[in-house]
Amino acid sequence: MKPTGPIPPEFAGEGPLLIGGETAEALAARAGDTPLFVYDLGVVRARVARLRAALPAGVGVHYAVKANPFAPLVAALAGLTDGLDVASEGEMRLALAAGGAAGGTAVSFAGPGKRDREIAAAIDAGVTINLESEGEAERTLAIAGRAGRTPKLAVRVNPDFDLRGSGMRMGGGAKPFGVDAARVPALVRRLIAAGAEWRGFHVFAGSQALDAGAIAEAQAATVALAGELAEAAGAPPPLVNLGGGFGVPYFAGDVALDVEAVGGALAQTLAARPAVLADSAFAVELGRWLVAEAGVYLTRIVDRKTSHGETFLVTDGGLHHQLAASGNFGTVVRRNYPIALASGAGGPVETVSVVGCLCTPLDRLGDAVALPRAAVGDLIAVFLAGAYGASASPAAFLGHPAAAEMLVG
Ligand SMILES: Cc1ncc(COP(=O)(O)O)c(C=O)c1O
Known part of the structure; x- marks a missing residue:
């Protein structure tokens, strides 16, 4: 057995x-x-309520649609959370149908390999685009220019650290995701100079971590990094998306994540945050923890x-x-x-x-x-x-x- x-x-x-x-x-x-x-939506509601109670007041909860794009569930989560994070035009359409972007809920679009028509559709819908590279930034600025629109742009940062103990590492070293941290300030200055609406930073360091200490460490490193990048760019970020990585117990021996410990540590991190982030909003971006x-x-x-x-x-x-x-x-x-x-x-x-x-x-x-x-x-x-x-x-x-x-x- x-x-x-x-x-x-x-x-x-x-x-x-x-x-x-x-x-x-x-x-x-x-x-x-x-x-x-x-x-079972009752289980999802209970997870959201527990998370909101655990997180410091004002920290937004975003749902990563990739975890489960079943339309009625996405619609329910649009009402329960503060934002929907999407990774394709298909997911974006679901999020918009669920009441996102102009409908009220913030929608942000991350992911490598966005095609021109996806970028155009995101600009048209007022969705924040989390830019994955300088090349994608230039294409986006050009598409927005041709359409006569002001794009909402954030930069996804490839941090120099990853989420310790995570099942899937999304940061630290060479990655197809995000822009290497050292090059981010120059890109931010370029976006602002080009007249884009500057939305802030997105840092996603890993997935499926059960250790509250590891998540707290990654969040603290993310806040410090966002502060350094903002100073270097000379532009405070309206939003710092701290990523997520909250894991769930799948296997024998797995112990459920202590989200209250994560929330307590985040409160301390935010209380001591760099001055340049004083007016920034913060959010976490969770998929599996909310729905698995x-x-x-x-x-x-x-x-x-x-x-x-x-x-x-x-x-x-x-x-x-x-x-x-x-x-x-x-x-x-x-x-x-x-x-x-x-x-x-x-x-x-x-x-x-x-x-x-x-x-x-x-x-x-x-x-x-x-x-x-x-x-x-x-x-x-x-x-x-x-x-x-x-x-x-x-x-x-x-x-x-x-x-x-x-x-x-
Ligand atoms: C950018 C981004 N956001 C959110 C997620 C969702 O992760 P999880 O379902 O583990 O919370 C992922 C997962 O790979 C991701 O890459």
Whole structure:
């Protein structure tokens, strides 16, 4: 038997799994088929409320749409947060439809390789563009000039540090993201001289960190860096986007991030911030921490078989919907996501492997996990499916239907 990650507290009860007050079976019936992703808005609301209570007053909360672009969820988060951060024109359209930019919520567009038409659309919609290079800055100024518009521009900084212990390092050394810190002041002066609306700095140093101390350290380094760059550029930033990197516990042994400790440290950092940042606003940019634990992937057992003494529960889902749970999305060693029998009691606990319906050995949702004995027709729940699930999986692989998605609660 191999361990599984911790089931989010909201779903960790005895008996049939309830999501937003409905049983998994009722939700599957409502969707009309399995597999499906269910996102519990109550869980998201609770995360936002906890975060707001933990952060110093006035620090904005932005949602990184890439974590989960399901339109009803983005619309809900537009109302719960202070900004939507997007990484493509497609995400930008979702954010605008959810009430962003001219509709009220701040929208900012980061990401390398923005095409001219994406830049033009962002300028047109009044979206802040987080510039990733000097070349992108010049293209943006030229496009805005031709359109007779004043672009809202921030500079994404590639810092000389990264987020310690983060699952994905986004700063420190040569990176395709942002402008190397040493060259930022000259770029800021160029943007201001060209008549752009200067919006400030964006620093994203890493992702999926569970250590509050590491996040606090990166935030302090970001504030110090923003102060130095602002001094050197001679221009205080209206906004310093501190990035995020707040992680969630996916695997056995992971301990949930202490956001209250992060917030306490940030309050101290901001209280002692450089004078040039006295009037700057600050924001954090979070994806998975807001939504990952709110999502459950439900898949039905199609077959139960044994091979060389191992029991397999073969489901109608798999890595084409939930790649991350199969261990093939940025992890080196495959480990089990939290998983449960959603249908109810089941029989005595046994060790089984839960696999998907794709003809590849990679398609494993649970490897030698302990579950109550389950039968064909029962529902399996794979947790932590609210971020980098449906939209981050190879849905077309092998031609099975897409999973349904539902927002409840
Ligand atoms: C610029 C930027 N913002 C936000 C995120 C979201 O990160 P997470 O979902 O880990 O909070 C990422 C992730 O790679 C990112 O690159």
